[in-house]
Amino acid sequence: MNNEELFEGIDDTQSITQKYFGLSLTKFLMLVFLVFATGIYIGILLYGTNSLEVFLGLQDYEEYLQSEIQRLRTENAELQKEYFELKEISAK
Numbered sequence: 432m433n434n435e436e437l438f439e440g441i442d443d444t445q446s447i448t449q450k451y452f453g454l455s456l457t458k459f460l461m462l463v464f465l466v467f468a469t470g471i472y473i474g475i476l477l478y479g480t481n482s483l484e485v486f487l488g489l490q491d492y493e494e495y496l497q498s499e500i501q502r503l504r505t506e507n508a509e510l511q512k513e514y515f516e517l518k519e520i521s522a523k
Contacts (some may be wrong), residue, residue: 448459476482 446456448454448456455461481506
């Protein structure tokens with residue numbers, strides 16, 4: 432048995448994907464497409480327009496609450512001033 436007979440038994444017709452991944456080229460390409468599509472889908476869920484809209488809405492709501500806090504503090508100071516003035520008048 433010589434070397435040529437040994438090499439004839441080896442199957443050289445396998446594609447690169449069959450050698451390294453055990454998949455045909457079609458199945459490998461479908462798997463790569465599926466992985467990319469899933470990654471894009473998850474990216475859109477996490478960082479897409481809906482998340483951006485919610486984030487911007489929360490920023491607007493925070494600004495509204497900050498202005499409401501300031502308004503209520505001012506109103507509270509005025510009411511306390513009026514209360515103490517009335518209390519001082521009634522004490523006399």
